[in-house]
Amino acid sequence: DSGVTQTPKHLITATGQRVTLRCSPRSGDLSVYWYQQSLDQGLQFLIQYYNGEERAKGNILERFSAQQFPDLHSELNLSSLELGDSALYFCASSLTSGQSSDTQYFGPGTRLTVL
Amino acid sequence: DAKTTQPPSMDCAEGRAANLPCNHSTISGNEYVYWYRQIHSQGPQYIIHGLKNNETNEMASLIITEDRKSSTLILPHATLRDTAVYYCIVRATGTASKLTFGTGTRLQVTL
Numbered sequence: 001d002s003g004v005t006q007t008p009k010h011l012i013t014a015t016g017q018r019v020t021l022r023c024s025p026r027s028g029d030l031s032v033y034w035y036q037q038s039l040d041q042g043l044q045f046l047i048q049y050y051n052g053e054e055r056a057k058g059n060i061l062e063r064f065s066a067q068q069f070p071d072l073h074s075e076l077n078l079s080s081l082e083l084g085d086s087a088l089y090f091c092a093s094s095l096t097s098g099q100s101s102d103t104q105y106f107g108p109g110t111r112l113t114v115l
Numbered sequence: 116d117a118k119t120t121q122p123p124s125m126d127c128a129e130g131r132a133a134n135l136p137c138n139h140s141t142i143s144g145n146e147y148v149y150w151y152r153q154i155h156s157q158g159p160q161y162i163i164h165g166l167k168n169n170e171t172n173e174m175a176s177l178i179i180t181e182d183r184k185s186s187t188l189i190l191p192h193a194t195l196r197d198t199a200v201y202y203c204i205v206r207a208t209g210t211a212s213k214l215t216f217g218t219g220t221r222l223q224v225t226l
Contacts, residue, residue, distance in 0.1 A: 002158065033213065043159070043202075043216035058213060090158050098212035100147045101166075106158035 003027065004093050004107035012113045018079040021110045025072055025093030031055070032074040033094070033104060034066055038087035049074055050097040081114045088112075117142040117205040124221040127197075133190040135220050137203030140184040147206045148179060149214070150188045152199040159202065159216075162188065193224045 003026035013019055025032050034046040045058035049068035060066075063081075068074045078085060088111050092104040120138040127133040139148065149164040163170055163177045165186070170177045176189040190197055202219040206212055 002160070004158075035214075037156075042218065043153075043214075045213035045215070048213065056213060088156055092159075092214075100145065100206040100212055101164070102212065103149075103161055103164065104214060105161055106151075108158050109156070111156070 002105040002107065004091060004105055006091050006107040006110050008110060010111050012115065013081060014115055015081055015083060017081050018077065019081065019112065021076040021089050023074045023091030023107060026105055029093035029095050030072065031094045031097055032068055033092040034076050035090045035092065036087050037090065048098065055097055083114050086112055086114045117146055119203045119205055119217055121203055121217065121220045123218065126223050126225060127193045129194055129224050129226055130192055133193040133197065133222055135188040135201050135222065136185065138185045139205050142183050142205050148186050149204045149206055150177065151202045151204065154199040195224050198222060198224045
């Protein structure tokens with residue numbers, strides 16, 4: 001158990017819909033990272049928040065957005081969902097803003113299925 | 116980020132040591148080498164990381180060559196539960212440090 005929690009575990013929805021994925025970081029960690037893992041793309045970095053502020057962006061679509069709240073939990077919002085958005089979404093957390101020696105710990109993931 | 120090269124798959128007999136190689140010939144002097152593994156579709160699990168010196172923890176040992184161009188992750192006594200995809204990752208420097216996952220090595224531990 002990494003200490004990072006994600007809800008829900010599974011999510012099934014229809015194209016065009018909007019969903020929210022939730023992540024609670026390990027106690028004391030200030031950074032939250034979101035990753036997407038699809039069959040054809042592998043594990044890809046989406047976005048990072050540090051202490052409530054966006055710190056880095058990866059290949060995140062404009063239809064996707066995220067935020068980190070004062071209690072440090074984070075939400076990833078996916079809208080206008082397409083079939084290709086079906087994937088595993090992982091959240092990770094780390095203590096600092098992302099120094100090279102700062103270890104990221106991953107949550108169990110949310111499996112999103114878009115029908 | 117420095118690119119890493121790993122064999123796509125390896126087999127290991129249960130109880131034997133599993134030695135997983137990784138090539139990172141373009142690594143910079145202040146970049147760390149990280150190893151994670153992913154068992155089936157679970158979240159990636161942190162194993163170990165190092166900069167220059169060899170490292171050991173309760174899960175594994177990490178051997179980094181003197182020129183830092185390659186490393187080996189050693190699972191000393193592999194079990195069936197170690198069957199997973201193992202990722203070798205070089206961490207970029209800077210204050211926003213994503214992990215860039217490659218395709219990893221699929222380790223199959225057999226009886």
